[in-house]
Amino acid sequence: MPMEPDAGPAHRGPAVQDRYPDDFAWCYGCGRHNPAGLHLKTYPDGDETVTVFEPRPEHMAVPGFVYGGLIASLIDCHSMATASLALYRRDGHRLGDPEPVPRCVTASLKVDYLRPTPLGVPLTVRGRVVELGQRKAVVESELYAGETLCARGQVVAVLAPPAMTPGPAGAERRPG
């Protein structure tokens, strides 16, 4: 499903995750407020979205190769941001508008690991929405190391229900 670009093929504005509401910006993978997190950033790129992340040595599976759980996290958070952006745009917004971007949660995550993913190079995840419902989006994302397609994901994202407010651990989220 094609998406209207927000600012042309080389978007230089905020990342989707920069515009999540504060209470929904603590995710380990992409929460801007999580000091120990990965701080993934997803940007529009034409009809697609893109996240670039360079794994650190501790993200190792075996020497020289990336741990599959990290790959799943990259695909997960990137796909959630892709779905959130699609829902935001459907409501008539563009990234950079003052209204926060709605937060989606992962209902389903499927990852196919196609080739070993090398450490030491930036990884690029590209995503697109293939189905958009009232509260649901199905996103397909592909993870590349250079030109090599290493993993592919299909993710079902659901808009966080209004009742889904942060739990009792909330007070512990904020760093000292």
Ligand SMILES: CCCCCCCCCCCC(=O)SCCNC(=O)CCNC(=O)[C@H](O)C(C)(C)COP(=O)(O)OP(=O)(O)OC[C@H]1O[C@@H](n2cnc3c(N)ncnc32)[C@H](O)[C@@H]1OP(=O)(O)O
């Ligand atoms: C307190 C902490 C705050 C936490 C706040 C967290 C915010 C940050 C989250 C960051 C991202 C994550 O890591 S999330 C963490 C991992 N995920 C979770 O914990 C989510 C746990 N699951 C849930 O809470 C729930 O199952 C939901 C919200 C995903 C869906 O429940 P619901 O709201 O009742 O919606 P429901 O009507 O069942 O489904 C809506 C649409 O999605 C489809 N759908 C639902 N589940 C699936 C599925 N597994 N596979 C395929 N499709 C599915 C349905 O068919 C339907 O499609 P149609 O009929 O419309 O076509």
